[in-house]
Amino acid sequence: MSDYLAGINTVADLKRLKSYQLKKLAEEIREFLLENISVTGGHLASNLGTVELTIALHHYLNSPVDKIIWDVGHQAYTHKILTGRKDCFTKLRQKNGLSGYPKCSESPHDIMGAGHSSTSISAAVGLAMARDTLQQQGDIYAVIGDGALTGGMAFEALNHAGHIKANINVILNDNEMSIADNVGAVSNYLASLRNDPTLNKVKSDIEFLINKIPRIGGTVSGAVDRVKNALKYTFIQGILFEEFGFKYLGPIDGHNIVELTHYFQQAEAIKGPVLLHVITKKGKGYLPAEQNPDKFHGVGPFNLSDGSLKKQKSNKSYSTVFGETLARIAKEDPKIVGITAAMPGGTGMSIFAAQFPDRYYDVGIAEQHAVTMSTGLAKGGLKPVCALYSTFAQRAYDQIIHDAAIQNVDLTLAIDRAGIVGNDGETHQGLFDFSFLRPVPNLVMMAPRDAEQLQQMLYTAINYAGPAVLRYPRGVINGQYQPEELAEIKIATAEELLSLEDTDLNIIAIGSTVYPAQRAAAVLQQHGFKIGLLDARFVKPLAEEDILKTIKTSKKLLILEEQMLAGGFSSAILELAADQQLPLPDHSRLGIPDQFVQQGSMAEMKAEFELDAKGIFKNALALLGKVEEVEKLWQPGQD
Numbered sequence: 028m029s030d031y032l033a034g035i036n037t038v039a040d041l042k043r044l045k046s047y048q049l050k051k052l053a054e055e056i057r058e059f060l061l062e063n064i065s066v067t068g069g070h071l072a073s074n075l076g077t078v079e080l081t082i083a084l085h086h087y088l089n090s091p092v093d094k095i096i097w098d099v100g101h102q103a104y105t106h107k108i109l110t111g112r113k114d115c116f117t118k119l120r121q122k123n124g125l126s127g128y129p130k131c132s133e134s135p136h137d138i139m140g141a142g143h144s145s146t147s148i149s150a151a152v153g154l155a156m157a158r159d160t161l162q163q164q165g166d167i168y169a170v171i172g173d174g175a176l177t178g179g180m181a182f183e184a185l186n187h188a189g190h191i192k193a194n195i196n197v198i199l200n201d202n203e204m205s206i207a208d209n210v211g212a213v214s215n216y217l218a219s220l221r222n223d224p225t226l227n228k229v230k231s232d233i234e235f236l237i238n239k240i241p242r243i244g245g246t247v248s249g250a251v252d253r254v255k256n257a258l259k260y261t262f263i264q265g266i267l268f269e270e271f272g273f274k275y276l277g278p279i280d281g282h283n284i285v286e287l288t289h290y291f292q293q294a295e296a297i298k299g300p301v302l303l304h305v306i307t308k309k310g311k312g313y314l315p316a317e318q319n320p321d322k323f324h325g326v327g328p329f330n331l332s333d334g335s336l337k338k339q340k341s342n343k344s345y346s347t348v349f350g351e352t353l354a355r356i357a358k359e360d361p362k363i364v365g366i367t368a369a370m371p372g373g374t375g376m377s378i379f380a381a382q383f384p385d386r387y388y389d390v391g392i393a394e395q396h397a398v399t400m401s402t403g404l405a406k407g408g409l410k411p412v413c414a415l416y417s418t419f420a421q422r423a424y425d426q427i428i429h430d431a432a433i434q435n436v437d438l439t440l441a442i443d444r445a446g447i448v449g450n451d452g453e454t455h456q457g458l459f460d461f462s463f464l465r466p467v468p469n470l471v472m473m474a475p476r477d478a479e480q481l482q483q484m485l486y487t488a489i490n491y492a493g494p495a496v497l498r499y500p501r502g503v504i505n506g507q508y509q510p511e512e513l514a515e516i517k518i519a520t521a522e523e524l525l526s527l528e529d530t531d532l533n534i535i536a537i538g539s540t541v542y543p544a545q546r547a548a549a550v551l552q553q554h555g556f557k558i559g560l561l562d563a564r565f566v567k568p569l570a571e572e573d574i575l576k577t578i579k580t581s582k583k584l585l586i587l588e589e590q591m592l593a594g595g596f597s598s599a600i601l602e603l604a605a606d607q608q609l610p611l612p613d614h615s616r617l618g619i620p621d622q623f624v625q626q627g628s629m630a631e632m633k634a635e636f637e638l639d640a641k642g643i644f645k646n647a648l649a650l651l652g653k654v655e656e657v658e659k660l661w662q663p664g665q666d
């Protein structure tokens with residue numbers, strides 16, 4: 028570690044540095060980020076872009092009395108470095124390690140936890156109201172990216188902040204990028220503010236001239252005032268924000284610490300809400316990231332020399348299979364259109380977009396709009412396929428009920444990252460969608476066990492005349508890949524993978540739990556146990572006939588889901604048995620109990636909740652009264 032950074036373990040250490048030393052510190056932090064994230068992986072590009080901004084904030088402010096709230100929070104690594112956590116970066120985003128997002132339990136400087144977009148201004152408004160009500164001190168800064176600003180919540184907060192004249196400072200970190208290119212009218216507006224330096228010159232000339240106009244006579248001065256306002260309106264920068272009641276300051280060079288500090292001083296003297304429009308470069312200081320900020324938005328371990336990934340993916344991801352299959356089906360059906368909420372690459376929708384650019388819509392970070400717009404597309408006679416991460420689909424829950432299900436429109440909802448996602452931790456796990464969608468009438472919801480079934484289920488969902496949901500995990504696919512023919516799956520039917528008759532124990536699995544269940548069953552069978560396995564395939568409507576038959580024929584029953592147990596798939600089975608007054612055999616169920624799932628690799632966290640093959644094997648043995656033999660009977664490497 029180099030000279031300045033080595034000596035910084037608290038914000039006080041930073042504040043002892045002189046302004047002229049901060050530029051060098053920024054270089055050292057950039058080097059630190061590259062060295063560490065090339066080993067651990069993480070959100071590199073966004074963090075390279077906020078080094079100077081973060082140094083300037085912590086050097087000028089007095090955190091945590093002055094409060095900094097990070098939007099999404101994926102860009103807060105420098106904040107963590109400067110607030111005493113630099114030595115934790117070797118465990119970034121790892122189990123029991125440093126979170127990749129602000130986390131209140133980690134530091135008093137982490138004012139609000141984060142992970143989802145567009146929350147910072149709302150939080151800042153609340154904190155400001157509390158501060159003022161309790162007559163406390165401290166400035167409040169929300170740092171929000173241009174992508175996050177496309178989220179509706181941000182505008183709800185801007186609207187309210189302007190209305191109550193909240194004493195907050197919003198730093199708009201504008202790097203022209205969301206994960207991919209930013210989209211929308213806001214993004215274009217910001218570009219006009221960023222890219223038109225003459226506007227600055229003209230604006231100040233006009234303001235100078237306007238203020239020179241002497242006040243003359245009644246009506247004339249009224250006309251003059253109207254002209255003055257019209258000119259001001261046209262030329263005052265940041266008019267969008269000014270109309271929200273914010274004082275607009277900018278555009279500001281976000282890599283110039285002296286300039287940033289100057290504007291912080293200006294903002295401090297202004298009462299009411301201030302928006303500081305800061306211009307940064309995503310990936311700043313590392314050419315591969317500057318050239319490809321999308322790839323380096325969330326990157327795995329990489330070679331510093333050329334930015335190449337250290338680990339090549341062993342197989343296609345479910346997202347890729349989704350994108351390719353959607354494109355394959357769309358070739359035959361011109362009514363199919365694809366929608367994403369700022370996640371084209373992550374959802375695989377970019378594959379569809381490359382082939383059908385005119386039938387593809389990226390609405391920005393706006394999941395609620397994505398779903399209701401999709402219902403409009405359906406009402407208008409098209410066949411929308413809307414791809415959302417499970418955790419981000421939580422934002423659109425009412426739209427799924429109110430606009431898709433009640434109106435029973437022909438919408439396909441492709442829920443990606445369903446289940447344990449791993450290193451993003453509790454804010455990103457996709458563990459609630461069974462529970463929050465299962466109660467919704469009219470919805471069909473299914474979960475594929477492998478790539479082939481994903482394709483069949485996507486085909487089934489698109490051909491289903493109402494709202495249909497399929498949910499599939501992060502990561503590489505199970506199973507073989509390309510079925511020759513796409514065929515619909517009969518709604519509410521399951522598939523018997525291992526005979527359920529005359530067994531010692533039956534397993535009912537769904538989605539990503541089926542393959543590990545097969546592996547566990549294979550080991551149990553090697554030790555003489557007769558095991559049955561049913562792939563339930565549908566969360567709703569349940570494959571009731573198949574499930575009831577399984578319950579009736581089972582001596583022992585193990586039910587699996589990679590989801591919260593509360594209200595999930597196994598709850599549906601228990602409810603079904605209860606409703607049918609059908610006594611359950613000796614049984615247990617595996618899923619996520621009443622807790623959030625921390626960060627860690629997907630394999631680690633599945634093992635933690637015994638949702639991997641060994642965990643299923645262990646729980647089956649427990650039902651069979653042999654749990655003490657687990658280690659003896661389990662062959663390592665079976666997983």
Ligand SMILES: Cc1ncc(C[n+]2csc(CCOP(=O)(O)OP(=O)(O)O)c2C)c(N)n1
Binds near residue numbers: 101142144200
């Ligand atoms: C509700 C929600 N939807 C989607 C995401 C995924 N996501 C994480 S960062 C990001 C882009 C954010 O862009 P911006 O705010 O400009 O930050 P930058 O990465 O450019 O610094 C997105 C879409 C999210 N975190 N939350």
Ligand SMILES: CC(=O)[C@@H](O)[C@H](O)COP(=O)(O)O
Binds near residue numbers: 373444
């Ligand atoms: C910060 C954020 O929310 C996204 O970048 C998220 O981390 C992407 O997750 P995946 O890596 O699973 O696409």
Ligand SMILES: [Mg+2]
Binds near residue numbers: 205
């Ligand atoms: Mg951005």
